[in-house]
Amino acid sequence: MARCVTDPSTGLCLLPLKSKGRKINIDDNMREMFQKTKVTVKYGRFKGRHTTLWDLINSEYLSEEKRQEFFKRFKSRKITIEELTIIIIEIIESKEIKQQEELNFTGLRGEISIVDLLDLQIVDEKIYKSLIDGKMSSTDVMKIDSVRAYLQGTSCVAGLILQPSNKKISIYEAQKIGILTPGTALCLLEAQAATGFIIDPLKNKKLTVEESLRENWKEKLLSAERAVTGYKDPYTGNTISLFQALKKDLIVKDHGIRLLEAQIATGGIIDPVHSHRVPVQVAYQRGYFDEEMNQILSDPDDDTKGFFDPNTKENLTYLQLIERCITDPATKLVLKSTTTNKAGGKYKGATVSIWDLLYSKYITEEKRRELVKQYKSGTITIERFLEILLTIIEQQTTTTTTTTTTTTTITTTSEDKTLKGIRKDVTVSELLESKIIDEKLFKDLNAGNVTVAEVSEMNSVRKYLQGTNSIAGVYLQSTKETLSIYEAKKQNLLTPGTSLILLEAQAATGFVIDPVKNKKLSVEEAAAQGVIGGEWKEKLLSAERAVTGYKDPYTGNTISLFQALKKDLIVKDHGIRLLEAQIATGGIIDPVHSHRVPVQVAYQRGYFDEEMNQILSDPDDDTKGFFDPNTKENLTYLQLIERSFICSILASVFIKSFSSLLHFSRF
Structure with missing residues (x-):
């Protein structure tokens, strides 16, 4: 009672409480002003979209406290709507730039964000969430075979190996000493340039055309390299892909088909704007491919087999030529020369090679063959090879040493929940991707804090479903x-x-x-x-x-x-x-x-x-x-x-x- 104050009008005792902050009343005029203010944001989920100041101020980028502060300042006319717009955009862009710096990946000639990888279906929602939540690192994601294939490509015809001497030579060197004709050598080098880089097989280096400079072929190879960096549309000035340049007659048809087939054979069609390869379905959507071209490349004849086997004198596709290649025997020595001191079990504290680990008691014969096959084909890198071995050994030794105490961890995995759509069920992941539900509601659904039925009845969801x-x-x-x-x-x-x-x-x-x-x-x-x-x-x-x-x-x-x-x-x-x-x-x-x-x-x-x-x-x-x-x-x-x-x-x-x-x- 001693802490109360007396209401002067009624004489009643009232207990004073410290205000936690009163929400500013948003009237219709104020809301309408915010909704009519069109805004362009360079980064984040609002990038490239038609959005309003109302969307931004109510987004997850601002805390409730900061949001109320802005409402209060605007209502009291301490800040104009133009000034408020600039401040909020700066907040959003600074947060996104910081996050993107940490979550960018190296593509063929530039960087690509995790948001773009999700949009292109190169990573799925699960990987995206794991990265955002810190459960996976950028390095972890890059080690995923399917991701690395689109960002860096797979193997191409890197050079020649002379049998029986097993001497390695570059394609250009082979042409110089008369083993390859100039035409065949140029085709193979163009394929390298069009699929990412010129390869030096002796030093195992990837080079741009400028870096690998051979003056007599420079212009031709720079032209082929544009299949990676992009062609310029003479009508719009936009950067366009190899296929789009082919359709606009900017390159000769046979030449374009040859380069396109080389791209597909080495990992997928290259998006020159975003500097990585894309799945075929995405390539269709973006106009980098069409059904007619798919038919030409799926059923090649001599006119579309643009590469030549100097041994058999046959016309081949690039994929057929790659299949006739062998993996450089010298690279297998890497298994013995690459060592680690991080292995567990009987190797704990010792420095051992990948070869030793591969043929240890911890690795089954079946797993050994599988890993060697993957490494030979280029599906996994030497770093990934080592990581897999260390993980297997750790699992084996952990199982062996925990015989006295057993801890059981139950992990529940549930299928993606679905809601009734117009003509078929819609997954909650699709609702999240379509911005119909937000990240918080998505997590609540998966955690069981809210039911599918409850979400279906939300006005903001039901209007999109029904x-x-x-x-x-x-x-x-x-x-x-x-x-x-x-x-x-x-x-x-x-x-x-x-x-x-x-x-x-x-x-x-x-x-x-x-x-x-x-x-x-x-x-x-x-x-x-x-x-x-x-x-x-x-x-x-x-x-x-x-x-x-x-x-x-x-x-x-x-x-x-x-x-x-x-x-x-x-x-x-x-x-x-x-x-x-x-x-x-x-x-x-x-x-x-x-x-x-x-x-x-x-x-x-x-x-x-x-x-x-x-x-x-x-x-x-x-x-x-x-x-x-x-x-x-x-x-x-x-x-x-x-x-x-x-x-x-x-x-x-x-x-x-x-x-x-x-x-x-x-x-």
Whole structure:
């Protein structure tokens, strides 16, 4: 009581508490100002995206304390919105630069971040998280065979070995002494340049063309080296890949095919912008490859076998030539010359060679053969070889010495949890990658702190998985009767054209809706149950592909509505109408992963672009693809939804259905 104060107005005793900081009230005007302030960030997860100051100030880069401080300073007019934007960008970029310095990897001619490796599917979410959380180091990741293959490539034809003397010589030296023709030697050196570096097999060095300079071939090899560093598009000035240069006729077709085949044979197609190789699927997406080229290289004939075996005089592919090579015998001596003092067991404290460890009692014959095979093929480095041996020996000796005390550690691994998407299940990893859930929620889900059902019901998640309200049917005000779109057409309340457009919008945003029975149906199901007529089935199946995906006739890949629109697979006006309906009902649909995606993710995945955003942000009568039967106006789908209402009967029984009905007056 002695610590209380007396309220002067009531005389009551009140215990004073130190405030933990009052949250600043954000009014609508302030929020709108922040949301309208467009921001460009050079680093981090906002890099290259269309974002706002509101997104940044509410991101994980700022602590709650710092966020409230900024709100308070802005509200009291101690800082302008421009100054605040600069400060927040500096905070984000400084944090990201520091992290990227620690998490960059060496590519062919530059560095690449772990974020890019994740985006390119070179590392998976598990490896990415382990690195971010500090459970793995950059060195650990580089030791992963699949990662190293894309960053550094695999083996190429490095030089020649003369039999029976076993003398090693470089390709250029072989040409000088007349063992290889100038043409064959140049082809082999071009393949080296086009796959990363010129190789000096005597000194075991990788060199750029400038470093390995041979004046008479300098220009030709510099040209081939551009398959690694990139070609310049004469029309745009952009750096483009070998295949793109080939398609634009910047290099001779036979020459380009030869270099491209060499890249694929030695680890994968090279992305010259990011300075590493990419998986074939990513190469397709980025336009570094196509189905026609895949067919040429998959079924080579003499015209596309660009390399020559000087022994047999055969035309071969680069891969066939590599298969006829042998691993330099001298490199096997490395197994005896490479030593360590870190081994356990009987070797503890002693300096021993890899050879000794390999043939010790700790390594089985099967494992020995496997490791030697991997090392000979170049799949593992000598450092990785040693690390594997040390790990095996450590496991063996730990097992032997822990006979008296046994400690059991139970590690639970669970499959990636899934949520119900539009037409199939969606993994929580995909939701994280698509920015639908954040890292904290992802971890809570995997830890069991929150259930799949609870996450599915979150508004921010449900709108991407199931969408928001589309126009489900027609509501007759005079009779308070609910009709399906097709039934309204049958009763001549809607014209066939208006009815078809509304049903196409339903099909393109997820399902055809039966508002009377509150059912969501596929087009096939709707036709079978009489919710639509058979005369419209094919048209609606076409619209439904905006959900299930269109087939790219060139690659066979599943592509989105917008991508189909850009490839002229659908009529422009029709495509814009369906795309606008998707956006109005929750977001652009990713047909591969069967859910809607935030706008910035849609930009990244090529499901949207700035031109289309402009068309839909500022619609005119040409792009207002829907019709109000009451007022006879052309409207956007969003405007038409705004004139609809949520059916109270359906909403009271099925509170989660959000079925909107179009007002209609019977005259």
